[in-house]
Amino acid sequence: VQQRVLGVDSPETADPLMHIALELSNQGRFQEADGLFRRVESLLEGRPERADHARFLSYRGYHLANQGRFEEALPLAREASAIRRELSSGRGPAGGVLLTGAAPREPLPSSTGSPSGADVVQSLYLEAASLQRLGQPQVADRVAREAAVELFAAPQAPPLWEPQLRVLQAAGPSPSQERELSEAVARFEQVAPEERPTALSYLALGQRHLEAGRVDEGLAAYRSGLRLLKARGGSLRLDPLLPYFRALLGRAESRPAERPAVSAELFEAGQLVRGTRTAHDIALASARLAASQ
Numbered sequence: 001v002q003q004r005v006l007g008v009d010s011p012e013t014a015d016p017l018m019h020i021a022l023e024l025s026n027q028g029r030f031q032e033a034d035g036l037f038r039r040v041e042s043l044l045e046g047r048p049e050r051a052d053h054a055r056f057l058s059y060r061g062y063h064l065a066n067q068g069r070f071e072e073a074l075p076l077a078r079e080a081s082a083i084r085r086e087l088s089s090g091r092g093p094a095g096g097v098l099l100t101g102a103a104p105r106e107p108l109p110s111s112t113g114s115p116s117g118a119d120v121v122q123s124l125y126l127e128a129a130s131l132q133r134l135g136q137p138q139v140a141d142r143v144a145r146e147a148a149v150e151l152f153a154a155p156q157a158p159p160l161w162e163p164q165l166r167v168l169q170a171a172g173p174s175p176s177q178e179r180e181l182s183e184a185v186a187r188f189e190q191v192a193p194e195e196r197p198t199a200l201s202y203l204a205l206g207q208r209h210l211e212a213g214r215v216d217e218g219l220a221a222y223r224s225g226l227r228l229l230k231a232r233g234g235s236l237r238l239d240p241l242l243p244y245f246r247a248l249l250g251r252a253e254s255r256p257a258e259r260p261a262v263s264a265e266l267f268e269a270g271q272l273v274r275g276t277r278t279a280h281d282i283a284l285a286s287a288r289l290a291a292s293q
Helices: 002-006 011-026 030-044 050-066 070-089 117-133 137-152 161-170 177-191 196-211 215-232 239-254 256-270 276-292
Strands: none
Touching: 011 030, 011 050, 030 050, 050 070, 050 117, 070 117, 117 137, 117 161, 137 161, 161 177, 161 196, 177 196, 196 215, 196 239, 215 239, 215 256, 239 256
16 A cells, blocks of 8 residues: 555655564465565665664664574674664664665564664574574673563563563573573463464473473374464474484384374474475484384
8 A cells, every 4th residue: 555655665654564584484474575575675775764773783683683694693683773773862873874685694563653661672583592692691691681671661561571571581591491481481471372482482482392302292182283373373493302203203102102192292292383395304204113013
């Protein structure tokens, strides 16, 4: 609608296109998202609004993180955070930034309007999540704590952000990870019981249970998260599900009578994994497990 009213080349269409691009990325439709992000970059080129530039960097960083490209997402997140800090504190100039493209290298919702603490939280979260995945938990924890301080001072932030930040902090060097994750899951169930972040928090809790040797609790948490994802038509990379698959295979090995049920569960979960080849391999493993019965 905005393109028809304003024209396809109007910079005013950049913001809604960014939102659409990130939503496509969240759905695993990365090539379509790439095309829209390139379109946004051309629309914003030469514009002086630094807030738009920061939003583009942040959204594109989330797009890269969705693909597991955390080394590329991290510098974009850091640049977006730096711009937003300057603008929210009044230190930065109103314009003067040109887009130069991307730096070499399960998202928070976006905020709109003028730069604020909420905007900074969004890019700080991406920084911390990328650092965590790149094996720098101490630095990630420091950035996550900074995001928590900003979030406390930003009452306009969406309610989902607080439990998402809890999940991220629980993944760090915390002595009470499971308790913090359990609290985050409970909070998600209050503010967004059917949303994707709630499902991902269940998966994170399931992984912690499995690491602690609590297989029944771990599988139960994974199953809750996967039910939510399936209901929303979502998908996942393979990595978050590997502990779950290993636990299921271990259960089939130790309890032969449960192999048919485990095989069916593997097959169903495999349909949620991004990539037709990966899903095919999981289905094949499921069939072999069923045949071994």
